[in-house]
Amino acid sequence: xxxxxxxxxxxxxxxxxxxxxxxxxxxxxxxxxxxxxxxxxxxxxxxxxxxxxxxxxxxxxxxxxxxxxxxxxxxxxxxxxxxxxxxxxxxxxxxxxxxxxxxxxxxxxxxxxxxxxxxxxxxxxxxxxxxxxxxxxxxxxxxxxxxxxxxxxxxxxxxxxxxxxxxxxxxxxxxxxxxxxxxxxxxxxxxxxxxxxxxxxxxxxxxxxxxxxxxxxxxxxxxxxxxxxxxxxxxxxxxxxxxxxxxxxxxxx
Amino acid sequence: xxxxxxxxxxxxxxxxxxxxxxxxxxxxxxxxxxxxxxxxxxxxxxxxxxxxxxxxxxxxxxxxxxxxxxxxxxxxxxxxxxxxxxxxxxxxxxxxxxxxxxxxxxxxxxxxxxxxxxxxxxxxxxxxxxxxxxxxxxxxxxxxxxxxxxxxxxxxxxxxxxxxxxxxxxxxxxxxxxxxxxxxxxxxxxxxxxxxxxxxxxxxxxxxxxxxxxxxxxxxxxxxxxxxxxxxxxxxxxxxxxxxxxxxxxxxxxxxxxxxxxxxxxxxxxxxxxxxxxxxxxxxxxxxxxxxxxxxxxxxxxxxxxxxxxxxxxxxxxxxxxxxxxxxxxxxxxxxxxxxxxxxxxxxxxxxxxxxxxxxxxxxxxxxxxxxxxxxxxxxxxxxxxxxxxxxxxxxxxxxxxxxxxxxxxxxxxxxxxxxxxxxxxxxxxxxxxxxx
Ligand SMILES: Nc1ncnc2c1ncn2[C@@H]1O[C@H](COP(=O)(O)OP(=O)(O)O)[C@@H](O)[C@H]1O
Ligand SMILES: [Mg+2]
Numbered sequence: 001x002x003x004x005x006x007x008x009x010x011x012x013x014x015x016x017x018x019x020x021x022x023x024x025x026x027x028x029x030x031x032x033x034x035x036x037x038x039x040x041x042x043x044x045x046x047x048x049x050x051x052x053x054x055x056x057x058x059x060x061x062x063x064x065x066x067x068x069x070x071x072x073x074x075x076x077x078x079x080x081x082x083x084x085x086x087x088x089x090x091x092x093x094x095x096x097x098x099x100x101x102x103x104x105x106x107x108x109x110x111x112x113x114x115x116x117x118x119x120x121x122x123x124x125x126x127x128x129x130x131x132x133x134x135x136x137x138x139x140x141x142x143x144x145x146x147x148x149x150x151x152x153x154x155x156x157x158x159x160x161x162x163x164x165x166x167x168x169x170x171x172x173x174x175x176x177x178x179x180x181x182x183x184x185x186x187x188x189x190x191x192x193x194x195x196x197x198x199x200x201x202x203x204x205x206x207x208x209x210x211x212x213x214x215x216x217x218x219x220x221x222x223x224x225x226x227x228x229x230x231x232x233x234x235x236x237x238x239x240x241x242x243x244x245x246x247x248x249x250x251x252x253x
Numbered sequence: 254x255x256x257x258x259x260x261x262x263x264x265x266x267x268x269x270x271x272x273x274x275x276x277x278x279x280x281x282x283x284x285x286x287x288x289x290x291x292x293x294x295x296x297x298x299x300x301x302x303x304x305x306x307x308x309x310x311x312x313x314x315x316x317x318x319x320x321x322x323x324x325x326x327x328x329x330x331x332x333x334x335x336x337x338x339x340x341x342x343x344x345x346x347x348x349x350x351x352x353x354x355x356x357x358x359x360x361x362x363x364x365x366x367x368x369x370x371x372x373x374x375x376x377x378x379x380x381x382x383x384x385x386x387x388x389x390x391x392x393x394x395x396x397x398x399x400x401x402x403x404x405x406x407x408x409x410x411x412x413x414x415x416x417x418x419x420x421x422x423x424x425x426x427x428x429x430x431x432x433x434x435x436x437x438x439x440x441x442x443x444x445x446x447x448x449x450x451x452x453x454x455x456x457x458x459x460x461x462x463x464x465x466x467x468x469x470x471x472x473x474x475x476x477x478x479x480x481x482x483x484x485x486x487x488x489x490x491x492x493x494x495x496x497x498x499x500x501x502x503x504x505x506x507x508x509x510x511x512x513x514x515x516x517x518x519x520x521x522x523x524x525x526x527x528x529x530x531x532x533x534x535x536x537x538x539x540x541x542x543x544x545x546x547x548x549x550x551x552x553x554x555x556x557x558x559x560x561x562x563x564x565x566x567x568x569x570x571x572x573x574x575x576x577x578x579x580x581x582x583x584x585x586x587x588x589x590x591x592x593x594x595x596x597x598x599x600x601x602x603x604x605x606x607x608x609x610x611x612x613x614x615x616x617x618x619x620x621x622x623x624x625x626x627x628x629x630x631x632x633x634x635x636x637x638x639x640x641x642x643x644x645x646x647x648x649x650x651x652x653x654x655x656x657x658x659x660x661x662x663x664x665x666x667x668x669x670x671x672x673x674x675x676x677x678x679x680x681x682x683x684x685x686x687x688x689x690x
Contacts, residue, residue, distance in 0.1 A: 076641060088632075
């Protein structure tokens, strides 16, 4: 579904991703872990199409097409979703209105019928119910005045409504208590499907107790430096990232 | 003397000859004054950012002789809650056939000004009283020489008018360039209350210059709510000036949405004359193409304990230009005044322009005053957030633009009208996602 090959990305004149390769097949959940500043969010932003992230080499193929040539909205319509590490507050734009505009724009781009307000509300209520999110959220402006946890929940709620094919979750678990974390995991697990893939960026192996990954990767200094199964996450949890530096030294020697 | 000035002066001489004696003198003085001053130019500080040179070569016909029979789309007048008294002017001419005054409460006099001019009643005289002598007020002077009609509203002390008074100014294609002039007088007695909804609309292709002057006097404790929806045609030039005087404890709440006209200029001069008077002025100019809108406010605190708040938003896309001037003067003795003025602007294109000049002059004690102006662009992070969810870029821009200015509509208490203005604003923005079926 997703094939990233030797990706090099510059941000503000600095090379952040330095030859990152990753393949994710439909139906899989991949976890990406790594120290702060390694380039995890950069990867998410590049996949979602954020401006200012300059690809200097490499390629990203998504469902057989070159993802990098598509505008962010076209990527969304093609099924790419990024749950932001720091969701932005947008005062004055109502959450429901925004989400309906987004869903209908995606549907229109895919040649599907748009939902009228009744159909949309029905869908939204259903999603709120299963995610145990208060419908008060619908009446507020996008993320405005939301607590950290509410923002993360809103990201998962949007994901549930938009039903993407490839969801990238950027530290959606950070700053969440255990109950909120379970909700996020449940949101993901409900969407798990042979036709869908997830890239879960996280610092804590805790989340992976609830979202069991097929593969775990370590991203450090702009590259995937190690891949493995779940046990790799446990090892990282116990040993931290210090061994990475040692491993690098050993490699250099 | 340019062609425009000559044309208007000739017309003014005719109007003067047909005027009752009490008025002819005022008109002559105004005409001579305009002849001397001509159109305001860059040398007049208040016109620094609005160039009227494009008018100089125009030779509009003054008035539209066929205005009485012009076909206008009455559906365009329909506004929520505006089913009561309505006065409609087409190309500056009162249209009784489109207007309705109905049964008004005792103590309310509403009608076209023309009927009051002949016998020189006080109310008519009051409308022509201001000298507009200051530099830059030449067009208001010209209006005194040429306006033969307008709206006259008197609400007696203590009378509360529930239904909004709907004033409609429609521009219709006259097949030629025209200029029209209207003059309004609005007086609320002590404790009286009224709401005015002022609507400007017109078709593209209607080339015209509308010039409006308005006097508003609010007695002690009177309350006037004012909503202005300006959707004049893009080929129209609209110049309007309002002078207000607020008595003790009087209040004035105004919301303006400026969406139309190719060139428009709005002057509001408000004097908080009595102790504890209160004014709340909000508005947004949302411009695109080559639209140019210049909003100039001057609020004068002349008594202690008065409160004023001005919130203006300017949004300029493509090659449009939004100008704002806001001056607050707290006169000597106007202690304990509270004056807030803010002007926030959004620049949507590298070819658009914003000019803003907030001024604060304080000559009193214990004054709470703040003023500020900002010019910014759309937040890139917000834009990316919306797009990453699938909202196309143009729609995302419109959503953020809408969000930037829609809160000024919160000043409209009547929800259906507020929603209607919100929709008008949304329709004005490119590819703004609708509320749908
Ligand atoms: N928009 C940006 N402008 C400048 N530098 C950035 C930007 N985004 C990321 N960086 C830099 O890129 C590096 C990687 O950041 P990031 O991808 O956020 O790391 P991670 O998510 O792994 O903590 C950091 O050094 C960060 O300072
Ligand atoms: Mg990060």
